Amino acid sequence: MRQIQIDRFGGVDELILREAPVPVPGPGEVLVRLQAAGTNPIDYKMRDGSSGAVRGLTAEDFPLVLGREGAGIVESVGEGVGGVHVGDLVFGVLPFGRAAHGTPVQGCYSEYALFPEPSLSIAPAGADVIPLAGLALAGSTAWVAVHEQARVQAGEKVLVHGGAGGVGQLMVQLCRAAGAEVWATASTRNQDRLRELGATPVDYTTTDFRQVVPPVDVVLDAVYFDTFVPSLDQLVDGGRIVVLPTLADTTPAKQRGIEVHIPAIHPMPDELADLARRINDGLMSLEVSQVLPLDQVAEAHRQLETGHTRGKIVLDLRG
Ligand SMILES: NC(=O)c1ccc[n+]([C@@H]2O[C@H](COP(=O)([O-])OP(=O)(O)OC[C@H]3O[C@@H](n4cnc5c(N)ncnc54)[C@H](OP(=O)(O)O)[C@@H]3O)[C@@H](O)[C@H]2O)c1
Structure with a gap:
């Protein structure tokens, strides 16, 4: 082979x-x-x-x-x-x-x-x-971030950084399916994709998200470098932030008493089979x-x- x-x-x-x-x-x-x-x-x-x-x-x-x-x-x-x-x-x-x-x-x-x-x-x-x-990798990560760590609920407000990327596209859709209202960031060429996914798009190349996104219950950050620390100010009291890169330094959140997680994926064959069915049926993309x-x-x-x-x-x- x-x-x-x-x-x-x-x-x-x-x-x-x-x-x-x-x-x-x-x-x-x-x-x-x-x-x-x-x-x-x-x-x-x-x-x-x-x-x-x-x-x-x-x-x-x-x-x-x-x-x-x-x-x-x-x-x-x-x-x-x-x-x-x-x-x-x-x-x-x-x-x-x-x-x-x-x-x-x-x-x-x-x-x-x-x-x-x-x-x-x-x-x-x-x-x-x-x-x-x-x-499988993006789906497990998105599932852990949205459902196990951030525990996104219907009616909550969520900000997703990197919403048009591999994991971001699934995090946006899982949050929407859970009944949350979603804002997502991407560059100009990916604004259409964010809209398609059901998010209010924010173009980070032209707009500071802090000027246009309201206080949110949850931030799901697939980017980290220039998004993580500014996002801490965007959270309501009791808000949660999940940051994806495994080597992210989460100290700034911990110092402020903010609940912070980095996803660690684990086998979830049934959940992934469910996501594959939803994609196959055109309910997710x-x-x-x-x-x-x-x-x-x-x-x-x-x-x-x-x-x-x-x-x-x-x-x-x-x-
Ligand atoms: N902890 C875990 O288990 C786990 C699992 C999977 C992934 N990860 C990590 O999570 C990160 C994302 O993974 P991925 O597979 O989704 O990556 P990816 O597909 O490469 O996603 C990159 C996306 O980020 C966007 N982006 C880049 N800079 C941005 C900024 N400043 N603001 C907003 N969006 C920005 C890009 O959009 P534009 O082109 O529009 O800028 C692009 O669509 C990686 O660091 C990866 O290693 C961790």
């Missing part, structure tokens, strides 16, 4: 296309023949070594395969797997860290990948594999702005590194 490996942390030139043996599923594992893989900012942060997810890896852990999510057909299952079957169309997000046998969990920039069974959801009949491949072949993964990383991709970039592995 073909896969993209890195031999060390570094720039996009470290992403190398190689042939590799197809792995064999161990107990509780599922081998998926991937049709598509989602890309995420965590991928370039793992590639350059800056992500907490690769802390503790040593030279012996390379080559490493990046890519945390994907969709495809179950090829074979290990001992004890009962919920998914050979031939099922599934999608999922891989855990971080090491597998049971001690080596790092290898990623989805690959024609086949091993998933622990709880990390997979069954796709709805007729699902389009491209958005499906980009759903997951925009994929670009589809690239596996050998152009470096281009996906270059774009993600700008911090200005819209929706998701997905690798099509069917070629």
